[in-house]
Amino acid sequence: MRLSRYFLPILRETPKEAEIVSHRLMLRAGMIRQEQAGIYAWLPIGLRVLNKIQAIIREEQNRAGAVELLMPTIQPAELWRESSRYDDYGKEMLRIKDRHEREMLFGPTNEEMITEIFRAYVRSYKDLPLNLYHIQWKFRDEVRPRFGVMRSREFLMKDAYSFDIDAESARHSYNKMFVAYLRTFARMGLTAIPMVADTGPIGGDLSHEFIILASTGESEVFCHKDYLSFVPPPADIDFDDKGGIQAVVDKWRSLYAATSEMHDAKAFDALPEAAKVSARGIEVGHIFYFGTKYSQPMRAVVNGPDGKEVAVHGGSYGIGPSRLAAAIIEASHDDAGMIWPDSVAPFHVGLANLKVGDKAVGAACADLYDRLTKAGVDTLYDDRDERPGAKFATFDLIGLPQQLIVGPKGLAEGKVEVKDRRSGARETLSPDEAFNKLTARFSA
Numbered sequence: 001m002r003l004s005r006y007f008l009p010i011l012r013e014t015p016k017e018a019e020i021v022s023h024r025l026m027l028r029a030g031m032i033r034q035e036q037a038g039i040y041a042w043l044p045i046g047l048r049v050l051n052k053i054q055a056i057i058r059e060e061q062n063r064a065g066a067v068e069l070l071m072p073t074i075q076p077a078e079l080w081r082e083s084s085r086y087d088d089y090g091k092e093m094l095r096i097k098d099r100h101e102r103e104m105l106f107g108p109t110n111e112e113m114i115t116e117i118f119r120a121y122v123r124s125y126k127d128l129p130l131n132l133y134h135i136q137w138k139f140r141d142e143v144r145p146r147f148g149v150m151r152s153r154e155f156l157m158k159d160a161y162s163f164d165i166d167a168e169s170a171r172h173s174y175n176k177m178f179v180a181y182l183r184t185f186a187r188m189g190l191t192a193i194p195m196v197a198d199t200g201p202i203g204g205d206l207s208h209e210f211i212i213l214a215s216t217g218e219s220e221v222f223c224h225k226d227y228l229s230f231v232p233p234p235a236d237i238d239f240d241d242k243g244g245i246q247a248v249v250d251k252w253r254s255l256y257a258a259t260s261e262m263h264d265a266k267a268f269d270a271l272p273e274a275a276k277v278s279a280r281g282i283e284v285g286h287i288f289y290f291g292t293k294y295s296q297p298m299r300a301v302v303n304g305p306d307g308k309e310v311a312v313h314g315g316s317y318g319i320g321p322s323r324l325a326a327a328i329i330e331a332s333h334d335d336a337g338m339i340w341p342d343s344v345a346p347f348h349v350g351l352a353n354l355k356v357g358d359k360a361v362g363a364a365c366a367d368l369y370d371r372l373t374k375a376g377v378d379t380l381y382d383d384r385d386e387r388p389g390a391k392f393a394t395f396d397l398i399g400l401p402q403q404l405i406v407g408p409k410g411l412a413e414g415k416v417e418v419k420d421r422r423s424g425a426r427e428t429l430s431p432d433e434a435f436n437k438l439t440a441r442f443s444a
Contacts, residue, residue, distance in 0.1 A: 001347070002369075003382045003394075007044050009033075010394060020216050022326035023148030025338050029398045031325075038145025038153030045398060046325070048346040050156065053321045054135055056187050056343060057158050064180035064239050066131040066160050071113050073137055077103035079112040082298045092140045106139040111294050111316060114161045118312070119300040125165045128302065128312070129173050133160035135321065150218075150282075150326045160317040165304065167291065170313040174206050174289050175245045177317040179233050181210055181285050182252065184319065186232035188328060189341030192284055193227045195257045199288070206289035206315070209259060214330040217280030222268050224255035225275045282327045289315045338399030339422050347380040348442040350395035354407035356385045364416070364431060365406050371435055377442040379404075396421065402441070404434055 009030040017034075018024040026032045031046030042050055058068065077095070080086035086093075086105075094106040107113070114132060122130065135158045145153050162173035178194065185192035192210040199207045211221050213228075233248050256267055259281070268276065294300065295311040304310045325344075332339045342348065349372060353365045365381065372379045380400065382391045388407070395403050405417040416434050418427045429437065 001380050003380055004384050006380070008394075008398075009043065010397065018148065020147050020150065020330070021333055022150060022216075022329040025329055025333060025397070026148055026326065029338065032149060036153075038142055038151075040149055040152060040154070042322075045346045049325050049340070049344055050321055052344040052346075053188065053324050054156075054158075057135070057184055057319055057321060060180045060184040060187070061133050061158070061160060063183075063235075064131075064176045066133045066177075066180075068134060069117075069132055070134050071107070071110050071117075071136060073107055073139075074104050075107045075110075075113055077105055079116055079298075080105065083112050083115075083294055084297060085112070092142065094139050094141050107136070108138055108140045109157075109316075110134070110136070110159055111161065111290075111314075112298070114159075115294045115298045115300045115314070118161075118163055119295075119298065122163070123302060125302050125304050125310075129162065129164045129169055131160055131162040131173060131177075133158060133317075148326055149322045150330075152322070155320055156322040158319040158321060162315040162317070163295075163300075163312045164314075165302070165310065165312065167313055170289060170291070170315055171206065172242050172245065174287065174315050175242075175249045176239050177287050177315070178208065178249050178252070179237065179239070179245055181287065181317070181319070182232045182248075183235070183237075185210060185212070185284060187343055188324065189343065190284065190328065190331060191228055191230075193221075193223055193257050193281075194252055195221065195223070195259050196253075196262055197259070197286065197288075198261060206287075208287050209283045210285035210287075211257075211259065211281040212284055212327060212331055213277070213279045214282050214327070215280055216330050217282045219281060220260045221258065221279060221281035222260075222263055223257040223277050224271060225277050226255055227252075227257060228277070282330060284324055284327050285317075285319045287315065287317045289313075333399070336393070337397035340399040340401060342401050342442065345378070345401050346398065347378045347400050349377055349379045349402045349404050349438055350391075350398075350400040351379055351381045351404045352388070352391045352395065352406065353381070353383050354388045354391075354405065356383060358408050360411055361406055361408055364411055368404065368406070368416075368431060368435060372438060375435075375439045375443050377438055402438060404438065406431075 011028045014024050015027050030043050032040040096104050138157045139154050164170040190212050192212050194208040197207040197209045292311040301309040301311050329338050355361050369381045403419040415428050418434050
């Protein structure tokens with residue numbers, strides 16, 4: 001993409017309403033624009049990041065055996081009355097009526113609707129297990145939306161819902177999502193630590209929040225230091241191997257990890273001092289087993305092996321792609337701007353023409369841009385007639401992993417410069433060497 005033809009509204013000043021790093025940088029870099037309190041438009045560069053995050057989530061959900069569908073944003077109130085949640089949910093639910101005075105709502109979550117879909121079609125235990133997921137915009141009317149897309153009213157969510165014949169089978173479905181989440185976050189450059197969450201009246205231990213450590217995190221978390229060096233499960237893991245999946249889960253649950261709400265000070269104090277990590281954390285995912293909470297009142301039943309009807313056991317598994325974009329920034333930035341992991345960067349390479357109008361520089365840039373693009377390397381070509389410092393500042397702000405710098409002085413010697421955004425390391429190479437280096441790193 002040529003920057004002269006792109007829509008990238010960079011802000012010179014930091015908006016006063018931005019309270020945390022990700023909010024400031026997303027506004028300054030032209031990723032988002034606030035349309036109303038807690039409601040944002042995703043501008044082109046922000047949408048590119050959001051789409052790449054979604055692509056990783058889809059790949060890992062599909063790999064784990066989940067099946068994608070899409071449910072509507074507007075839901076009938078009757079479904080929520082079946083589950084007894086309509087009146088209990090509170091003011092966070094946006095309740096509306098259509099022209100026929102039918103009560104409806106803007107979906108804050110989808111347990112009721114997915115249960116209704118399931119019960120309409122699935123009749124036998126032979127059709128289980130089943131895991132259905134969708135990625136959809138949700139709305140919760142937060143009393144105080146803040147921190148940009150970290151706590152907004154309208155937000156993008158991936159919700160998966162598993163259905164099983166009994167609690168034992170449901171545990172395996174839960175474990176598969178546990179493993180899929182470890183892989184998902186690792187692919188985004190994040191170390192997400194699973195921490196046991198409150199299961200409420202359901203009880204048991206099948207609820208986990210996946211937390212990344214960040215100095216600007218929402219709450220205090222406590223964990224064993226070894227979690228920071230755990231290796232995520234490989235891409236070829238067999239999700240049908242119950243024992244193998246359980247072993248991965250057991251490993252990631254073997255050490256102390258807790259949010260402030262679940263913190264056991266005595267257990268934490270018993271750890272060796274060098275193993276203790278006390279930090280701020282950001283929740284990036286939540287998985288939850290809810291048994292027959294929805295299936296019983298909504299009559300989501302199947303015929304079991306004995307021919308008798310049995311209410312299915314369910315679980316829900318959430319990831320917020322829009323929230324993740326902000327979380328990645330909180331975990332990876334510096335004073336100059338964002339530092340994107342390769343997997344979700346809006347562009348892989350920022351190509352800077354340091355002297356627009358110079359024929360040799362223009363020809364070299366055009367050649368590199370064409371070759372990189374054809375090789376599948378997402379490249380943003382800054383062909384604007386701007387001073388070099390402004391181009392470098394833009395690339396640093398939007399956090400592109402690599403910068404390819406072409407100027408008349410270096411080119412006269414047959415050289416260009418490649419800068420790594422994360423380390424700041426610079427390398428002088430021939431154009432062909434630079435091309436080979438970048439394609440080796442980024443080509444699909």
